[in-house]
Amino acid sequence: MPGVIEIDGSKVADWESFHDVFANGLGFPKFYGRNSDAWIDCMTYLDDPEAGMSKIHAPKNGVLALQILNARAFEKKCPEIWKALQEMAAFVNWRRIETGDSPVLALSYNG
DSSP: OOSEEEEEGGGOSSHHHHHHHHHHHHTOOTTOOOSHHHHHHHHHTTTOGGGOSOSSOOOTTOOEEEEEETHHHHHHHOHHHHHHHHHHHHHHHHHHHHTTOOOOEEEEEEO
16 A cells, blocks of 8 residues: 655646546546545545545555645645645544544645
8 A cells, every 4th residue: 555645736737637636646436526525525535445435545544645746836836726735635634533533644745
């Protein structure tokens, strides 16, 4: 199981491409709704392969790190989406903690 997945932030230009990059990088299902709520739902179940919400998984009660490559360029080009990514990732972990589960997602930045 991978502990770190690289996501190329330079490929994000708008919300459409954001959802393309994450859906392809994490293997979201065909029914992925391509909005913030759907992203949060898929990421919430990263440690549950049975849920079918992604093809990439964190170990049970473990954390998957998303290494955002070209992070500065992503932040500069799409500040609203960049901020939303931080908020959505935090919400995923908060949601899990509220239900008695462990956090499942970490963000890491490169470049």
